[in-house]
Each structure stands twice: as C-alpha cells, then as structure tokens.
Amino acid sequence: MNGLSDVRLVLRGQELLDEQVNSIQMSRPVVSPATSRLGMFFHRWATRKTLLDLDDDQLRDIGITRQQARAEGLKPFWRR
Structure with missing residues (x-):
C-alpha cells in the first residue's frame, strides 16, 4: 500500500x-447521590449479614472474635 x-x-x-x-x-x-447511598446501604446490609454467617475459623482468619462479629453484624445498615 x-x-x-x-x-x-x-x-x-x-x-x-x-x-x-x-x-x-x-x-x-447516571449515578445520583441517592443511588450511591442506596448502594452503600445495601453493601452494609449484605456484608453484615455475611459476617453473622461466618464460622469460628473464618472469623479467626479475618482477626475478629465472635462477639465483635455479632456487634458489627447486628448494627442497622444506616449506621457506620
């Protein structure tokens, strides 16, 4: 060529x-602030629910006790 x-x-x-x-x-x-806030709330809810389902070996792997996991997992999703 x-x-x-x-x-x-x-x-x-x-x-x-x-x-x-x-x-x-x-x-x-388009992600609005309200959408991102809902996403953050859903993320908190899902991760806290998962935290409550972890067994003792998994909690030991991430370095927290059952009491710490329970305290965090039972927080409402709108709380930090």
Whole structure:
C-alpha cells in the first residue's frame, strides 16, 4: 500500500475507537447521590449479614472474635 492509504486506515481506525468509547459512555447509567447511598446501604446490609454467617475459623482468619462479629453484624445498615 502507499503512504496515503496507510494514513486513511489509521484515521478510520481511530474514528471507530472513538465511536465505541462514546457508545459505552452513553450507555452507562447516571449515578445520583441517592443511588450511591442506596448502594452503600445495601453493601452494609449484605456484608453484615455475611459476617453473622461466618464460622469460628473464618472469623479467626479475618482477626475478629465472635462477639465483635455479632456487634458489627447486628448494627442497622444506616449506621457506620
């Protein structure tokens, strides 16, 4: 190929990449502060529930006692 064709292919390749990036960015949902807060609450709820289900060996692995796990696991999701 001659030099001009190579330049056109490179430019067209860049256009295609730009189109893909734009389509991905447009398809992302908008995350509002309320949505992120709900996500944080759900994360707290799920991890605290899982913490209550851990056995003694698993608790030892993460370095907490059964009492510490119970105290944390029974907190309401809106509390830190």
